[in-house]
Structure formats: C-alpha cells, structure tokens
Amino acid sequence: MAEFEKPYVLGMDIGGTNTVFGVVDARGNVIASDSIKTQLYTKVEDYVDAICAKLIPLIESVGGKEKFRGMGVGAPNGNYYKGTIEFAPNLIWGKEVVPLAQMFTDRIGIPTALTNDANAAAIGEMTYGAARGMKNFIMITLGTGVGSGIVVNGQLVYGHDGFAGELGHVIVRRENGRLCGCGRKGCLEAYCSATGVARTAREILCSSAEPSLLRNIPAENITSKDVYDAAVQGDKIAQEIFNFTGSLLGEAFADFIAFSSPEAIILFGGLAKSGKYIMDPIQKSLDENVLKIFKGKCKILPSELKDADAAVLGASALGWEA
DSSP, X not given: OOGGXXXXXXXXXXXXXXXXXXXXXXXXXXXXXXXXXXXXXXXXXXXXXXXXXXXXXXXXXXXXXXXXXXXXXXETTEETTTTEEESOTTOTTOSSEEOHHHHHHHHHSSOEEEEEHHXXXXXXXXXXXXXXXXXXXXXXXXXXXXXXXXXXXXXXXXXXXXXXXXXXXXXXXXXXXXXXXXXXXXXTHHHHSHHHHHXXXXXXXXXXXXXXXXXXXXXXXXXXXXXXXXHHTTOHHHHHHHHHHHHHHHHHHHHHHHHHOOSEEEEESGGGGXXXXXXXXXXXXXXXXXXXXXXXXXXXXXXXXXXXXXXXXXXXXXXXXX
C-alpha cells in the first residue's frame, strides 16, 4: 500500500495513574484521544481489553487499521529493544516481564513499538516543545514516579539493554532513606514524585505543630496539588514542602549535569506546573551544588506541551517506524 494511504499512527502513554492514547497525523496533530485508569486493572489481559474497547472505535472513526502505519507506546520500565514492560514498580500488572507491544500487535493488527514513557516524552518535547533544536537535554517526568529521558548528540540514550536513564532511581538519601517502589531505599522517586511530595507533607505535618491549610485534609488524602494550592495561599508548611522537594531535585540535577552536560533539563508532569514554588528552590539548590565548570550553562525549563501530548506525540513517533 502506498505511503500516503497510511496517514496516521497511534500514540499511547501509560502512567501509573492514567493511560492516555490518541490518533496522530503526520503533522503531529492529536486528532482523537481517550483514556482509562491504569490502576483499575490487576491483570494485563483485562487492561488490554479495556484499552481496546476504546481504542478500536477511534481507529474505525478515521477509516480503520489500514490507515495506520503503526503504534507507539510509552511505558514505565519499557524496553525499546524487546517491546516489553519489565518489573515496573508502579504498575500492578507489570511486576514481571509483560510482552505488551506484541499483545497490542496481535489484538489490533497494527505493528506496535514500545519505549520508556519518559523517553517518549523526550521525543515529543524535542519534536514539538521546549527542546526543539536541542541536541543535548534531559527530560524529567514528575508524576506518580520520577522518569527520565536522556538525549545526547540528538540521540536517546538506551544503553545496551534498553533501560539506560533511570535517573528516578538514583539514591539521594542514604541515611534512613525512604523505601521506594523499586525495593531500594532513598531513591529520588521516593521523595520527588507526586506521591513522594504527599509523603513529605504527611511527615512534616506530623513533626510540626504549625498551623496549615493541609491539616483540613485527611492525611492519607493529601495530594501534591493540595500542597500547591496551599502554597499559593501563603501556607508556610506547603512552601516548606516545596523547598525540601526542590532542594533534592537541584542536588540531583547537579549530578546529572556532570554526567552529560545538557543544554537544558526539562520538567514534565503535574509537579512541574507549580511554577516558582518548585522552580526557585531547584535553581537555588542547583547553583549551590553544580560543578563550577557547568555553572550557569544548563537551563531548567517547564515542558511546553499539554500533559498528555508530550508522551502521546513522542510515543506516536515510534509508530512511523514500527
């Protein structure tokens, strides 16, 4: 079939909380999309069934699978070389090796490729967002977990096994470090993900008697969005939570810069929308910890793409090659 007769690809972003998928055209427009709750499913077969129930109508709405070149999936612990999700701590059904790309290929009849979700977001940012024209940058996704995509000389870093760039699992606290979902203690993800911020909030509220708007919320229900809303209203404990989180991120970023000397570190996800409350402490900590030869050379930038679009568009780029 001629190239122009397959004008679409599918892009899918699998997050620990939500899975978003869409139809993307050759110009990078997401022309139809839908989503499901990732956490509702304990078996991967049920999860795939739920996606296909919504995905197949989207495919039919633009002319059927014959109109699609391929499908790209961004997933936690996604192995680009094998098309598998492997031991993903934030996915109930992803604790072992899951051949997800092949499952979708078999189910919908469209060739499917898969990569790490943060790598997909990096591709989207490089093509359509804040990293346009950049050859060296690091994408940090601050969501249910902390992910990263590292681009060096215009190429994503995959490593020999497809798993390079797990910067969310560098250890940032060795003394009494928090248990991380990966099984280790003290990982960046345990502190600077959305769930990590909520955990910091609970710890600070327990150790302090200072008044806070956050005390009006049951401790187990506090979210990073609640912390932001309180900070905007001048809540000192909420601001302390952001200062602690930003300080850890700044320290970690100083180490990341020493590794690949990026032009920018781009932040994606809900926490990145917190503006000065997260950016100011990150910048302060980075300036205090970065090697002198790198000082002032790396920008800290928020993503320029909508929440779903960066990863969906990035994943969809794999679809043209699937």
